[in-house]
Amino acid sequence: MPSHALKRPVLLVLCACVLVAQSMVAAINLLIPELSSSALHPSHSEILWTVDAYVIAFAGLLIPAGALGDRYGRKGALLAGLALFAAGAATSALAPDPAVLIAGRGLSGAGAALITPATMSILIQLAAPERRARALASWTLALGLGGAAGNIGGGLVGQFLSWRALFAAMVPLAALLALAVAVTTPRTARSAHSNLDPLGTLLLTAGLVAALFGIIEGPAYGWTSAPILGSFAAGALLTALFTRHALRAPRPLFDPRVFGSARLRSASLGTATGFFGLFSLFFVNSQYLQGVKGYDAAVTGFAIMPLTIGMALVSRLAARWSAHPRPVVGAGLALIGLGLLGASTVDAATPYWTYACWLLVISAGTGLSMPALTLGVVTSLPPHQAGLGSGLGTTARETGAALGVAVTGTVLSAHTDLTTGMGPALRTVALLVLAATALVVAGYGGRTSTRTIASDKERVLSRSTGA
Numbered sequence: 063m064p065s066h067a068l069k070r071p072v073l074l075v076l077c078a079c080v081l082v083a084q085s086m087v088a089a090i091n092l093l094i095p096e097l098s099s100s101a102l103h104p105s106h107s108e109i110l111w112t113v114d115a116y117v118i119a120f121a122g123l124l125i126p127a128g129a130l131g132d133r134y135g136r137k138g139a140l141l142a143g144l145a146l147f148a149a150g151a152a153t154s155a156l157a158p159d160p161a162v163l164i165a166g167r168g169l170s171g172a173g174a175a176l177i178t179p180a181t182m183s184i185l186i187q188l189a190a191p192e193r194r195a196r197a198l199a200s201w202t203l204a205l206g207l208g209g210a211a212g213n214i215g216g217g218l219v220g221q222f223l224s225w226r227a228l229f230a231a232m233v234p235l236a237a238l239l240a241l242a243v244a245v246t247t248p249r250t251a252r253s254a255h256s257n258l259d260p261l262g263t264l265l266l267t268a269g270l271v272a273a274l275f276g277i278i279e280g281p282a283y284g285w286t287s288a289p290i291l292g293s294f295a296a297g298a299l300l301t302a303l304f305t306r307h308a309l310r311a312p313r314p315l316f317d318p319r320v321f322g323s324a325r326l327r328s329a330s331l332g333t334a335t336g337f338f339g340l341f342s343l344f345f346v347n348s349q350y351l352q353g354v355k356g357y358d359a360a361v362t363g364f365a366i367m368p369l370t371i372g373m374a375l376v377s378r379l380a381a382r383w384s385a386h387p388r389p390v391v392g393a394g395l396a397l398i399g400l401g402l403l404g405a406s407t408v409d410a411a412t413p414y415w416t417y418a419c420w421l422l423v424i425s426a427g428t429g430l431s432m433p434a435l436t437l438g439v440v441t442s443l444p445p446h447q448a449g450l451g452s453g454l455g456t457t458a459r460e461t462g463a464a465l466g467v468a469v470t471g472t473v474l475s476a477h478t479d480l481t482t483g484m485g486p487a488l489r490t491v492a493l494l495v496l497a498a499t500a501l502v503v504a505g506y507g508g509r510t511s512t513r514t515i516a517s518d519k520e521r522v523l524s525r526s527t528g529a
Contacts, residue, residue: 068188073197075242076181077204079140082235083147083174084208085215086116087463090167092216092348092359093225100225107282108160114278115164119171120178121460122271126263127172128179128453129315136180136187137249143176144240151232166229179452186440186452187250198440199433205459206373206428209344210366217348217363259315265304266315270457273297277464281471316454328505329438332391333455334462335498336431339398342466342491343369343405343424349480354410368418372425379430387434388506392499394431398424399495406488409481438506466491 090113098109131139150170157163182201189197219228276293283290308314321327344366351362383390401423408417439455470487477483 068185068190068193068197069246071246072188072248073185073200075239075246076185077200079144079177079239079243080181080201081204081208081211082232082239083120083143083177084205085212086170086174086232087120088209088212088344089216089219089228090116091344092213092220092363093228095359096220096225102157102160102163104160104163108164110279110282111164112160112167115167116171116174117278117460117464118271118274119168120174121274121457121464122267123172123175124179124457124460125270125453126267126315127175128183129259129263131176131180131183135249136183137243137247139176140180140184140243140247141240143173143180144236144243146170146173147177148233148236148240149173151229151236155226155229155233170232175453178456182436182440182452182455184247184250188248195433195437198436202432202436203373203429205432206340206425207370209340210370213344213348213366214363217359217361221358221360259308259311259313262304262307262311262315265300265307269297269300269304271297272300274461274464277461277468280468281475285472324505325438328502329391329435330454330458331498331505332395332431332435332502333439333458334465335395335495335502336398336428336435337459337462338466338469338498339402339491339495340424340428340466341463342470342488343402343421345467345470346474346480346484346487350408350484353480354484355414365414365418366421368421369425369428372422372427373429376426376429383434387438388503390434391431391438391506392503394427394429394434395495395499395502397427397430399427399492399499401427402488402492402495406485406492408484469494 094109094113097104097112104112127139127143147170150166150168150173153166153169154163155166157166182198185197185201186194215228215231219225272293274297276290276297279293280290305318308316308318321330347366348362351357351365352359357365401420404420404423405417408420436455439458440452470491473487473490474480474483477486
């Protein structure tokens, strides 16, 4: 397939797929009140698992799902992901009890894990090098729009329909997207050199799931509780075992030595940092607008829309400046931190338009930094492992998002209510974002980063081919 084969309909379809997959991370949050009072009578723990099952399955399976698409076909992986996503949504919509609802959420998350890296990998394979930055800017914009769409969809459903309607609507939508993919999207060449490495896949996936469980459930169980400490210990042990296995295996899932590249480490940290800040905002946004400002669920969903404006306007400029990632990434992440500092000053008397201005600052920072960070992660691996590179980048996003929610929730729990806790929580997150930004900029400034990435590519390629 020639590299210039990326057509506008293909790009739009791929972006629509990732938008829908990302939207279900946020949409469920606005349905928590309705779910709590529904005929299922879920416990507090079951509500948490309904929210978290999707994220844990999504983030935990991203890396092997990306490798699966590289090896057996990216279009096939995308279609399979849409089918799993729809099956999970149907299961949730028809759930007779909380356990089935949670299982359906996990199944949809597994589908999203196939969808997200497959869409980016197809994009990378089809786009000409000079168009790749702009195409990735569109893809990252779709991620941001997915969060906003989830808030709007969840808010409208929570206001006017049953919670089951949200999941039921995903089934025909996924079928329509699958039809669009089948008609518009060409198949890309499979990579005979990409490796699934069953043992490595099992170790890494289990390690990520254990670590994510600890991050997500830490505020609920307590950070020093036995389940959380055990989860983090298991995650660290399994990740160490994966690293040991990958360094010795002739054909590993991926070579951990690629993280010797300062540019890759910085791009991964920057990606996690941006979503750390963004999802801390998502976590308090609906609570602030509904609980403090008194908006209903539908208005709350639309009130997040300023977050999409900056992303849409600035991402195209970011694509033009892709040859200068250090200032672009540094400025973008700094804007996210400064926007969160500004948002930390709002209270019940703050006009909505003041709050919206801070949302615009955060969205501009996201639109500026994320395309360059995405490109930095994906191009750190050989082209035949584009799906795996996308999986690494999206894992960093989802891990950062989970950490943002966990840190924000922990700080809020130390205060009597949202009114007194929102400011300290957002200030804590903002300062962490700004500190991480300094580390990211320093990593992008390394003189040997490009050379390191090139040598890492050659080493991974030679090990993958058995040379």
